[in-house]
Amino acid sequence: xxxxxxxxxxxxxxxxxxxxxxxxxxxxxxxxxxxxxxxxxxxxxxxxxxxxxxxxxxxxxxxxxxxxxxxxxxxxxxxxxxxxxxxxxxxxxxxxxxxxxxxxxxxxxxxxxxxxxxxxxxxxxxxxxxxxxxxxxxxxxxxxxxxxxxxxxxxxxxxxxxxxxxxxxxxxxxxxxxxxxxxxxxxxxxxxxxxxxxxxxxxxxxxxxxxxxxxxxxxxxxxxxxxxxxxxxxxxxxxxxxxxxxxxxxxxxxxxxxxxxxxxxxxxxxxxxxxxxxxxxxxxxxxxxxxxxxxxxxxxxxxxxxxxxxxxxxxxxxxxxxxxxxxxxxxxxxxxxxxxxxxxxxxxxxxxxxxxxxxxxxxxxxxxxxxxxxxxxxxxxxxxxxxxxxxxxxxxxxxxxxxxxxxxxxxxxxxxxxxxxxxxxxxxxxxxxxxxxxxxxxxxxxxxxxxxxxxxxxxxxxxxxxxxxxxxxxxxxxxxxxxxxxxxxxxxxxxxxxxxxxxxxxxxxxxxxxxxxxxxxxxxxxxxxxxxxxxxxxxxxxxxxxxxxxxxxxxxxxxxxxxxxxxxxxxxxxxxxxxxxxxxxxxxxxxxxxxxxxxxxxxxxxxxxxxxxxxxxxxxxxxxxxxxxxxxxxxxxxxxxxxxxxxx
Numbered sequence: 164x165x166x167x168x169x170x171x172x173x174x175x176x177x178x179x180x181x182x183x184x185x186x187x188x189x190x191x192x193x194x195x196x197x198x199x200x201x202x203x204x205x206x207x208x209x210x211x212x213x214x215x216x217x218x219x220x221x222x223x224x225x226x227x228x229x230x231x232x233x234x235x236x237x238x239x240x241x242x243x244x245x246x247x248x249x250x251x252x253x254x255x256x257x258x259x260x261x262x263x264x265x266x267x268x269x270x271x272x273x274x275x276x277x278x279x280x281x282x283x284x285x286x287x288x289x290x291x292x293x294x295x296x297x298x299x300x301x302x303x304x305x306x307x308x309x310x311x312x313x314x315x316x317x318x319x320x321x322x323x324x325x326x327x328x329x330x331x332x333x334x335x336x337x338x339x340x341x342x343x344x345x346x347x348x349x350x351x352x353x354x355x356x357x358x359x360x361x362x363x364x365x366x367x368x369x370x371x372x373x374x375x376x377x378x379x380x381x382x383x384x385x386x387x388x389x390x391x392x393x394x395x396x397x398x399x400x401x402x403x404x405x406x407x408x409x410x411x412x413x414x415x416x417x418x419x420x421x422x423x424x425x426x427x428x429x430x431x432x433x434x435x436x437x438x439x440x441x442x443x444x445x446x447x448x449x450x451x452x453x454x455x456x457x458x459x460x461x462x463x464x465x466x467x468x469x470x471x472x473x474x475x476x477x478x479x480x481x482x483x484x485x486x487x488x489x490x491x492x493x494x495x496x497x498x499x500x501x502x503x504x505x506x507x508x509x510x511x512x513x514x515x516x517x518x519x520x521x522x523x524x525x526x527x528x529x530x531x532x533x534x535x536x537x538x539x540x541x542x543x544x545x546x547x548x549x550x551x552x553x554x555x556x557x558x559x560x561x562x563x564x565x566x567x568x569x570x571x572x573x574x575x576x577x578x579x580x581x582x583x584x585x586x587x588x589x590x591x592x593x594x595x596x597x598x599x600x601x602x603x604x605x606x607x608x609x610x611x612x613x614x615x616x617x618x619x620x621x622x623x624x625x626x627x628x629x630x631x632x633x634x635x636x637x638x639x640x641x642x643x644x645x646x647x648x649x650x651x652x653x654x655x656x657x658x659x660x661x662x663x664x665x666x667x668x669x670x671x672x673x674x675x676x677x678x679x680x681x682x683x684x685x686x687x688x689x690x691x692x693x694x695x696x697x698x699x700x701x702x703x704x705x706x707x708x709x710x711x712x713x714x715x716x717x718x719x720x721x722x723x724x725x726x727x728x729x730x731x732x733x734x735x736x737x738x739x740x741x742x743x744x745x746x747x748x749x750x751x752x753x754x755x756x757x758x759x760x761x762x763x764x765x766x767x768x769x770x771x772x773x774x775x776x777x778x779x780x781x782x783x784x785x786x787x788x789x790x791x792x793x794x795x796x797x798x799x800x801x802x803x804x805x806x807x808x809x810x811x
Contacts, residue, residue: 189602190453190530198715199531203604203708205643205680207673209654211527212715215723216520218282226283229264233287236263243295244563247578250421252298257335257377257810260302265291267331269306270315274327281457281519288461289468296582297422299465301335304373307458308451308590309336310380310401317399317442317450326380326401334379335810337404339369339428340451343796347595349384349397349448353796354430356385356400358393361437363400365408365430368796376414376424377810378404383430384447396445400435404809408433410801419581429801455590456530457522462586463515463540469583470508470544473551476574477501480555491554500550506741507543509734510713513720514539531603532712538596539709541586548580594698601701604708605694608687611635615691636684643681648673657722662732663739665718671746672711679707682756699761703752710745710752717741 193200198211218226240259246252260266268284270276279287284306292299306312311330314322330336345351354367365385375381381402389395402409413427442450481492481501491497518532552559558566559576567573587593612632615625647653648670657665683704687694694701721738725731770776 195528197528202676205677207676213719215719216524222280237294241294246295246422252422254810270311270327270331275331281522285464285519288464292465293468293472297420303461305336307461308338310382312454313441313450335377336380337372337374337378338382339372340384341371343370343794352386354385356387362434365433366798367430369428372428373425375428376411376426379809387444394444397447398444399441399447399450401439402435406433410805411807412803414806431800456533459533459537463536466540466544467512467515470547473547474504474508477554504547506737509737510717510741511540513716514713517716534600535709535712544583548583552576552580597702597705600705643677646673662735668742672714703756707752710749714742714745
């Protein structure tokens, strides 16, 4: 049977339609408590974090046993300099990881996986990512967003029985959503899956397919046209990478993660059995976003690993490098950078472990916490790497290979800076994460008052919304006036004898959470329907929340380590230092909520786009090549050689 003709034009959608698609994909309900959601509402629910949740003994034993094997493998079988030099992970390394069971870290033991918890999965990613970040990216893309996670959450039993054993031991998977002209706006998705008998026929092009070059199985997001018997919409499929009509047209190269197997994949009349559809038609985007709720924790895991390495190198180098008669670490200009790296690494690990343990317990909704961990971790890790390069000076800018060639220790400081940079873009850029988290942060307000600012709602709808809002705010606003943060003895457990006082930081978090909620309410009252356009304001609101979450996690972790007798005094010192640094950043962000250049910036941007400042660009040559800004992605047969190379 011949496949039907596929549409060749990209869907045209308005801004409102695009927002509706994104909104429909959101998890609408909050069935479990959320610390971060409450924080943005001005309610400091320390009871949701403290005492620090703990893993089960058997989970610890299984996790530690695997980490020991993985550490030995990393130390004896992985040479990061070879991966950097050849821009490829050796096949024998990937094969060794398969034999070790690393492909199945998060897959249940009944399917041949290791059944590790999120906590130990993240520890493993931090470890292997420190050996080489491209390996961490391979394992993360395979398990966090590739086939295993969506099947675990949404797959049928038959799909789990068919695919999970393969993913656990032999088959690498990839996740394909982005297209050449579609990033964070999935409403414009052009890849189609046209129903044809018991199959769907896929046509389209996917860009930046991490693992796509070596993958055996693909999760593909495609648009099913609406027709009789078919609801249609963005839908998820498991696709065999070796299927006829699947072509990997290019292996992409980047400024960092040189070993990343990331490509461009074209589908031309690819037949996919309906039994390989994940979930219902139209549920693809919701599946993708739900998968990312915990999948996003893999990126901050590798950021924690990077922070630990930055701290190690900064400590060792700054102790032996002398300037003006003393080690550079003892000069305040350098010492402040080292203190930032140490305190921030402690806080990032606190955020990661706390969020991961809450994910394992599944008693809290951590969609905001995971997003904050990704946002905060990726931004702070880049800062730490930048500080390390500065501390190393000229040696920080020099490659490890060059250092080694002239007889010095091969420290890849410039490489980690390049490798970490993508984390601010991967799995939701910082800008998109700001908007995503902001939407969740104001969800309670939109639930009761959204119709008031919706221009399409009737007067009766607005009247009803006004009444609901009046009831909600009459109860909510008075609670933002006073709280435990104003009581001198509140959170006294966090000020044990002989330790820095962390209780004052928690009181600050409680007071500041109420201030943050008041600021959000004031902004909504002021801008109403235009609030969604105030992306600078919303970004700062989210950044304040991220700092408060990190402060809370750092304090809880310090107390947890103290009660266990594990470096309690030192943990309290690091938490105290981090909180003091964070409070300075928070106060600056609050100042920029209302005193900023957002309006002027918009004026300048319009001038730039309108050509008013083209004269400023004179006096240079542009080294860019010719060609379109965005490659043509029209459906059709591939005209290029297939560079797909499964590792066997």
